[in-house]
Amino acid sequence: MFRRTAKEMRVVILAPVGRDAQLLAATLAAVKIESDTAANGELLLTKLGEGAGAAIIGEEALKVEYVTLLAEWLTSQPPWSDMPLVILTSSGRPTPQSQRRAHELQTLGNVTFIERPARPETVQTALLAALRARQRQYEMRSRQEELLRVNADLEEFAHSASHDLREPIRSISVYAEIIQKHYGNVLDHKGTEYLGFVRSAAARMETLLEDLLCYAQAAGIPDEFPEPIFAREALDAALENLAGSIQDCGANIEVGDMPHVRIRLAHLQQVFQNLIGNAIKYRNEAQPRVRVEARKEDSWWVFCIEDNGIGISKEYEETIFGIFKRLHTNQAYSGTGMGLAICKRVIERYRGRIWVESQPGHGSSFFFTLPS
Numbered sequence: 001m002f003r004r005t006a007k008e009m010r011v012v013i014l015a016p017v018g019r020d021a022q023l024l025a026a027t028l029a030a031v032k033i034e035s036d037t038a039a040n041g042e043l044l045l046t047k048l049g050e051g052a053g054a055a056i057i058g059e060e061a062l063k064v065e066y067v068t069l070l071a072e073w074l075t076s077q078p079p080w081s082d083m084p085l086v087i088l089t090s091s092g093r094p095t096p097q098s099q100r101r102a103h104e105l106q107t108l109g110n111v112t113f114i115e116r117p118a119r120p121e122t123v124q125t126a127l128l129a130a131l132r133a134r135q136r137q138y139e140m141r142s143r144q145e146e147l148l149r150v151n152a153d154l155e156e157f158a159h160s161a162s163h164d165l166r167e168p169i170r171s172i173s174v175y176a177e178i179i180q181k182h183y184g185n186v187l188d189h190k191g192t193e194y195l196g197f198v199r200s201a202a203a204r205m206e207t208l209l210e211d212l213l214c215y216a217q218a219a220g221i222p223d224e225f226p227e228p229i230f231a232r233e234a235l236d237a238a239l240e241n242l243a244g245s246i247q248d249c250g251a252n253i254e255v256g257d258m259p260h261v262r263i264r265l266a267h268l269q270q271v272f273q274n275l276i277g278n279a280i281k282y283r284n285e286a287q288p289r290v291r292v293e294a295r296k297e298d299s300w301w302v303f304c305i306e307d308n309g310i311g312i313s314k315e316y317e318e319t320i321f322g323i324f325k326r327l328h329t330n331q332a333y334s335g336t337g338m339g340l341a342i343c344k345r346v347i348e349r350y351r352g353r354i355w356v357e358s359q360p361g362h363g364s365s366f367f368f369t370l371p372s
Helices: 020-029 041-050 064-075 096-106 120-186 189-218 231-241 243-249 265-281 339-349
Strands: 011-014 035-037 054-058 085-089 111-115 252-255 289-297 300-307 354-358 364-371
Touching: 011 020, 011 041, 011 120, 020 035, 020 120, 041 054, 041 064, 054 120, 085 120, 096 111, 111 120, 120 189, 189 339, 231 243, 231 252, 231 265, 243 265, 265 289, 265 300, 265 339, 265 364, 339 354, 339 364
Parallel strands: 011 035, 011 054, 054 085, 085 111, 252 289
Antiparallel strands: 289 300, 300 364, 354 364
16 A cells, blocks of 8 residues: 555545534544645635645535636646545435536536535545545556656666667677687687677677667657658658568568558557568468558557468467567577567557457468557
8 A cells, every 4th residue: 555645635625604614524533534624715726736635515615616716626637636526415306406506516527425414424434435546546646657767767778778788799799700700710610600609699689789779768659649640651661671571582562551640650660660570570481471451440540460471379469569578489580579569569659559360370460550
């Protein structure tokens, strides 16, 4: 349980009629709930802004202008915050006026109505429930803040690793080349083989560092919808980068009509390049065929990259999107196990999702969604 300060968990009372405020404070104190009293709507907002777990308000105190101010204040709160409000209403049979009033107050959001005269136990139960809900909100905020710190640490580590480790790895590669050039004629078969292992491991480590940096940078994508870009531009850039691989294996790339979507071009290019690159890499004996298309579903575009490659077992359809997750050895298929994890992180930063449908030996279809 995340510990909160007394101010963050207090109940602010706005009940200007008679001794209501004092009675409510005593009722809450009986179950060890701390409270503070506001004399009017402006002071209520001030105290809520200083920190509160909930508010209990007499309906008569909520004049139209106070309801408007309270609604504006609630709207200005961060996404994790949903302040619980308990409103004491008048007793009696419902009337058109009371129903309109109730609808007006319900627009405030997290509202609970208690009809007067209210039993003390009813008030206590309602406020205890409200504070439990508020506690969960604080916990969510703490977890979000911790996640932000972890992501920041990861990005900092990735940048550091990329710069600090890349130089010694390049030195290993360079000296391996020098040894091969100047002493290759005196190495026996095993020596040449071992030197090849060194060069291969250095190249793989450099690729891994680059992928790790890409993964960390994806966490820093702003949580917003940019202006639409033409998806075909990102696809063409990805295909240009993959031109060598496409030519080497004679892959046939089919492209359907591409839409405009809300994502930065470089990020969509990265997703296309990883998915199409995988479709070419994980091929079987048949000529590789890759189909890229998109369809509209409500306010989203669903992209599909379909191939005729080796396929994926259903039990691994979730696993493959994890960081460093690979289903094959590096000897069988080169790679770092980061490509799909990068795709997943990029797509989710744009509030989309990514998944795969596949059968071993019958190819795979990777889908992802993006806002239109």
